[in-house]
Amino acid sequence: MHYHDGHFWGMHFVWWVIWIVVGVLFFLFYSSFFQVTKKESPLDILKRRFAKGEITKEEYEEAKKVLNS
Template sequence: MHYYDGSFGGMHLIWWFIWIIFIVWIFLIPIDIPYQKSKRESPQDILNKRFAKGEISKEELEESKNILNSDSPKNINS
């Protein structure tokens, strides 16, 4: 490092700021990775898609919605 009268040269300090900003930008900016879901689907969305594809009937859809929307969760094992 070069010292000029006990302090760094002006450009040297500017380059440190540039590198710090560049490194922070690399690690903090989210990267859009192909084939990765950007939004997590809710159970309601999954049910609606399955109904639209014809995988479940209207009765199964309504029953599943009632189970999801019920206030008291039921024990599946009993």
């Protein structure tokens, strides 16, 4: 063990590596967890609802006409 001005430099380096790894893991986890999603347009929402069967074909066509006008 070598001390330089009262600091153990080998352990100082290890702590920096640990903090960098923790920072990278934190960034990767939270950036994927809180991804900004694209806002859906009203027509996209309408298409999704029709595909799920929440609305009938007639309701879909009528709403599509309203949205396109």
